[in-house]
Amino acid sequence: MALLGFLILFPLVVAGVLLAVRDNRARNVVVAVSALVVGVASVWLVVSYLSAPWISFDFHSPVVDYACTIVSVLVAAAILFFGIRYKNVPACVLAVVQVVGSLAFEFAFAHSLPVEQGLYLDSLSLLMAFIIGVVGSGICVYALGYMEDFQAHEPEGAKDRRPTFFALMFAFLSAMFLIVFSNNMVWLFTGWEVTTVCSFLLIGYTRTEEAVRNAFRQIIMNLIGGIAFLVALYACAIQLGTLSLVEFLQIGIMNPALVALPVTALALAGLTKAAQMPFHTWLLGAMVAPTPTSALLHSSTMVKAGVFLLVKLSPIMYAGAFASQGGLLAAMPSIMTVLVGGITFALCSFMAISQSNAKRVLAYSTIANLGLIVACAGVGTPEAVWAAAFLILFHAIAKSLLFLCVGTAEHHIGSRDIEDMDLLFERMPRLSRFMMLGILCMFIAPFGMLVAKWATLVSFAEMGQVMLIIVLAFGSAATFMFWAKWLGKLSGIAAARENVEHDVHTSEWTAVMVMAVLVILCCAGLPVISWFAVEPYVYSVYGMLGQDISFSNLWISSVLSIAVIVVLFAGLGRTKARKVDIYLAGVSRDNGERTFRNSLSGTSTASARNWYLEDVFGERRIAPIGTACCSAVIIVALAAAAVSVPGLF
Amino acid sequence: MSLLSVLIGTLAFAVLAPVLGCLLAGLDRKVSARMQGRVGPPLLQPYYDVRKLIEKDNVSVNSAEGAYVTCALVFTLIAGGIFFSGGNLLMSVFVVTLSGLFFIVAAYSTRSPYAEIGAMRETLQVMAYEPMVLLMAVTFFMASGTFDVAGAFALGAPAVVVAWPAFLGFLFVLTIKLRKSPFDLSYSHHAHQEIVKGITTEMSGRTLAKVEVMHWCENILFLGWTALFFIWGSPVSALVAVLVAVLVYFLEIWIDNNFARVKWQALLKSAWVVALVAGGVNIAALAYAPYLM
Numbered sequence: 001m002a003l004l005g006f007l008i009l010f011p012l013v014v015a016g017v018l019l020a021v022r023d024n025r026a027r028n029v030v031v032a033v034s035a036l037v038v039g040v041a042s043v044w045l046v047v048s049y050l051s052a053p054w055i056s057f058d059f060h061s062p063v064v065d066y067a068c069t070i071v072s073v074l075v076a077a078a079i080l081f082f083g084i085r086y087k088n089v090p091a092c093v094l095a096v097v098q099v100v101g102s103l104a105f106e107f108a109f110a111h112s113l114p115v116e117q118g119l120y121l122d123s124l125s126l127l128m129a130f131i132i133g134v135v136g137s138g139i140c141v142y143a144l145g146y147m148e149d150f151q152a153h154e155p156e157g158a159k160d161r162r163p164t165f166f167a168l169m170f171a172f173l174s175a176m177f178l179i180v181f182s183n184n185m186v187w188l189f190t191g192w193e194v195t196t197v198c199s200f201l202l203i204g205y206t207r208t209e210e211a212v213r214n215a216f217r218q219i220i221m222n223l224i225g226g227i228a229f230l231v232a233l234y235a236c237a238i239q240l241g242t243l244s245l246v247e248f249l250q251i252g253i254m255n256p257a258l259v260a261l262p263v264t265a266l267a268l269a270g271l272t273k274a275a276q277m278p279f280h281t282w283l284l285g286a287m288v289a290p291t292p293t294s295a296l297l298h299s300s301t302m303v304k305a306g307v308f309l310l311v312k313l314s315p316i317m318y319a320g321a322f323a324s325q326g327g328l329l330a331a332m333p334s335i336m337t338v339l340v341g342g343i344t345f346a347l348c349s350f351m352a353i354s355q356s357n358a359k360r361v362l363a364y365s366t367i368a369n370l371g372l373i374v375a376c377a378g379v380g381t382p383e384a385v386w387a388a389a390f391l392i393l394f395h396a397i398a399k400s401l402l403f404l405c406v407g408t409a410e411h412h413i414g415s416r417d418i419e420d421m422d423l424l425f426e427r428m429p430r431l432s433r434f435m436m437l438g439i440l441c442m443f444i445a446p447f448g449m450l451v452a453k454w455a456t457l458v459s460f461a462e463m464g465q466v467m468l469i470i471v472l473a474f475g476s477a478a479t480f481m482f483w484a485k486w487l488g489k490l491s492g493i494a495a496a497r498e499n500v501e502h503d504v505h506t507s508e509w510t511a512v513m514v515m516a517v518l519v520i521l522c523c524a525g526l527p528v529i530s531w532f533a534v535e536p537y538v539y540s541v542y543g544m545l546g547q548d549i550s551f552s553n554l555w556i557s558s559v560l561s562i563a564v565i566v567v568l569f570a571g572l573g574r575t576k577a578r579k580v581d582i583y584l585a586g587v588s589r590d591n592g593e594r595t596f597r598n599s600l601s602g603t604s605t606a607s608a609r610n611w612y613l614e615d616v617f618g619e620r621r622i623a624p625i626g627t628a629c630c631s632a633v634i635i636v637a638l639a640a641a642a643v644s645v646p647g648l649f
Numbered sequence: 650m651s652l653l654s655v656l657i658g659t660l661a662f663a664v665l666a667p668v669l670g671c672l673l674a675g676l677d678r679k680v681s682a683r684m685q686g687r688v689g690p691p692l693l694q695p696y697y698d699v700r701k702l703i704e705k706d707n708v709s710v711n712s713a714e715g716a717y718v719t720c721a722l723v724f725t726l727i728a729g730g731i732f733f734s735g736g737n738l739l740m741s742v743f744v745v746t747l748s749g750l751f752f753i754v755a756a757y758s759t760r761s762p763y764a765e766i767g768a769m770r771e772t773l774q775v776m777a778y779e780p781m782v783l784l785m786a787v788t789f790f791m792a793s794g795t796f797d798v799a800g801a802f803a804l805g806a807p808a809v810v811v812a813w814p815a816f817l818g819f820l821f822v823l824t825i826k827l828r829k830s831p832f833d834l835s836y837s838h839h840a841h842q843e844i845v846k847g848i849t850t851e852m853s854g855r856t857l858a859k860v861e862v863m864h865w866c867e868n869i870l871f872l873g874w875t876a877l878f879f880i881w882g883s884p885v886s887a888l889v890a891v892l893v894a895v896l897v898y899f900l901e902i903w904i905d906n907n908f909a910r911v912k913w914q915a916l917l918k919s920a921w922v923v924a925l926v927a928g929g930v931n932i933a934a935l936a937y938a939p940y941l942m
Binding site for chain 2: 422423425444445446450454457458461464465466469470472473474476477478480481484485487488489491492493494550552553555556559560564567571572573574575576577578579580581582583584585591594606607608610611616
């Protein structure tokens with residue numbers, strides 16, 4: 001238990017220290033050492049509790065309760081401060097609602113309903129702790145080099161806000177650890193709100209007009225989620241008389257109809273945090289932030305907190321869908337989650353096709369994959385939860401690898417447009433291969449993500465989830481399109497071009513290498529991870545295992561992915577063939593520039609661009625449909641849940 | 650055990666599929682010629698062509714293209730091995746997609762404008778047929794209770810009895826997968842290709858020979874998927890399945906010779922509508938049928 005406390009508190013202390021450190025070199029040392037400590041500690045935790053079932057720790061302290069209250073007030077104060085300064089009324093109103101609500105809750109219930117076992121861990125928490133500790137702190141290391149370049153690109157005399165930046169990154173990690181280890185739902189809520197406000201400040205980091213606007217969009221959407229969480233807390237306290245997560249889950253599994261309101265409210269909180277439609281715009285807007293922020297939000301923190309909560313709730317949704325009593329009402333949370341997740345997955349995959357901005361493609365892909373995890377959580381069978389856990393893991397490592405690669409490439413080629421990444425294979429040979437590895441891991445068999453999608457398909461097929469099967473079939477096809485054309489763009493080879501990756505910072509290389517090694521290890525060790533980390537969780541929750549992909553098929557995937565990785569890193573670039581020019585319908589002049597001699601002996605340039613199919617998959621066509629459908633689903637589900645509460649109407 | 654059977658299956662497929670595929674391609678050319686009122690080349694002409702390609706000088710536009718195409722060929726063979734050793738149907742589908750991706754990347758790596766357009770069109774074709782292929786596999790699962798190909802031999806009646814809409818839908822996208830007109834956008838065996846030679850523009854000699862062999866093997870594998878729907882627990886079923894495969898291929902040749910190439914919009918729209926209607930209706934029927942009875 002000491003280790004849990006250490007993981008929660010240590011990053012917080014580091015954040016305090018970083019706030020004070022103004023010197024670049026001192027900061028480099030502090031960040032690098034603390035990242036290493038957090039990484040090692042989380043790996044140690046995972047190893048020492050490997051395959052653990054649910055373990056609760058007796059820990060309750062009024063001091064922590066008061067600290068949580070103070071933090072909640074501080075969070076609201078920070079939002080109010082910026083809300084007033086930038087004259088944003090909705091944000092202020094929501095912040096006031098939230099702070100009043102949480103203070104009233106504190107005085108009315110919190111002390112009459114003590115939670116004896118404040119902390120817990122199980123295999124899903126361990127998986128999350130591994131992601132937060134290793135991927136999250138890896139991103140902090142990456143940020144060292146990146147932010148140095150970033151500051152250098154800023155206009156002369158711009159204020160150096162890096163101390164705040166790094167402090168926020170570490171505070172974020174601390175809050176995430178609090179979320180995954182808290183059994184006391186009030187503490188969980190505190191962590192939840194801290195991640196919201198940290199990402200608000202990180203998105204607004206540059207203080208440009210666009211950044212401020214997008215930061216406020218984020219805070220408004222996530223405050224709605226926060227208020228929904230608060231509603232769930234009230235419902236738990238009044239209806240169920242408990243604030244312990246494990247007791248709540250147990251009551252919910254026994255009687256899903258009774259907990260319909262808190263589960264729906266918590267699911268809504270999860271959906272906002274996981275950026276599902278109609279809330280997806282905040283994650284797209286978050287792209288204005290420096291790349292390490294995006295990497296952190298997308299891979300190991302923030303959005304993962306949302307899906308973590310939903311996966312935790314999935315046994316209740318599963319029980320609700322098959323409840324003998326309560327009928328439609330008990331099944332409502334499951335229906336809402338499945339529909340929103342499924343629609344988001346398909347539509348965001350479609351919209352990703354129409355984007356040429358690499359970070360935007362990554363954002364849509366994140367939202368889509370989160371949609372799939374959300375849908376799995378809504379289905380809630382053992383097979384679906386198995387798939388969701390793998391999706392969380394592989395998405396975290398592959399996506400962080402991709403963000404880090406795109407960030408570094410952006411600083412060296414001066415663009416984040418995929419069309420400008422032409423010939424990256426020659427200009428940045430090492431980086432482009434890592435990027436290709438990340439892309440492969442995201443969408444193609446035999447790599448991790450696709451194995452998880454495969455399990456998803458099997459579990460949907462077994463449950464006869466017609467809508468989800470169709471959504472998955474079409475969404476996956478779209479996924480192939482937008483990744484394959486990016487991969488193709490990266491792979492181009494023409495004439496020997498200048499290598500521009502010599503001056504990439506060591507810290508950036510270190511982080512990228514860590515992510516790449518993680519991707520390789522996780523793909524190769526797929527069956528082992530399933531055995532030691534994911535199956536214990538499924539077993540501890542359901543008392544049985546879903547056998548959707550046989551062990552031998554996992555091994556085949558593992559062997560094949562090793563083969564592909566060997567080809568990518570060792571098999572390319574060796575040939576005895578004589579080199580010739582490409583065909584350009586005229587005598588070739590320069591292969592790199594694609595120029596040739598035309599029929600008048602002049603020089604013509606051939607140009608080619610990827611397809612973005614704007615008319616078919618454009619945002620303007622598709623986004624309104626998704627927003628309308630998902631909003632309707634959420635409103636109906638909330639209304640149904642509210643009506644169910646006796647005495648409310 | 651399963652790894653071993655996949656290995657053996659892959660080796661057997663690597664030996665047999667090129668031979669069968671080559672004969673099929675020869676037959677294809679013969680039948681096409683007869684439909685057009687020509688005599689046509691000898692049956693073994695595809696083999697002579699590939700042998701000649703192998704003898705050509707070893708030239709290439711870059712150092713990676715050959716490796717990518719080799720990967721594409723190897724993964725096609727593995728997909729065939731998985732399927733014909735009775736392995737998982739979805740796995741076979743996914744590995745073929747991986748093979749397709751390597752082929753696409755090989756074309757992109759050349760940076761030739763014609764090859765790039767071909768690769769882009771190939772990517773679009775994959776996107777067009779993938780939903781129907783996945784839905785076909787799911788329908789097979791719902792009809793037979795397993796994704797394992799070997800499971801078909803334990804059925805009381807062939808899967809097509811309850812999965813005929815999905816089977817028909819699959820036949821529609823099979824035209825794309827077999828690279829037959831009207832859906833041969835990315836590259837074609839016909840002379841009338843408007844983007845030089847599409848995705849294979851920059852491939853020559855041995856690399857092009859590998860592409861040809863890969864195409865033969867793919868054809869055999871896809872006909873295997875088709876035939877799977879006619880397998881049940883009777884020895885006669887193998888004969889029926891082969892007969893159906895031959896008929897389907899004849900149908901594809903007929904389609905190839907009678908329809909002009911369409912634009913990509915028509916390809917994408919028609920393939921997705923067919924997948925949505927045929928696959929969706931079939932899966933919904935299989936999923937909800939138990940509740941209705």
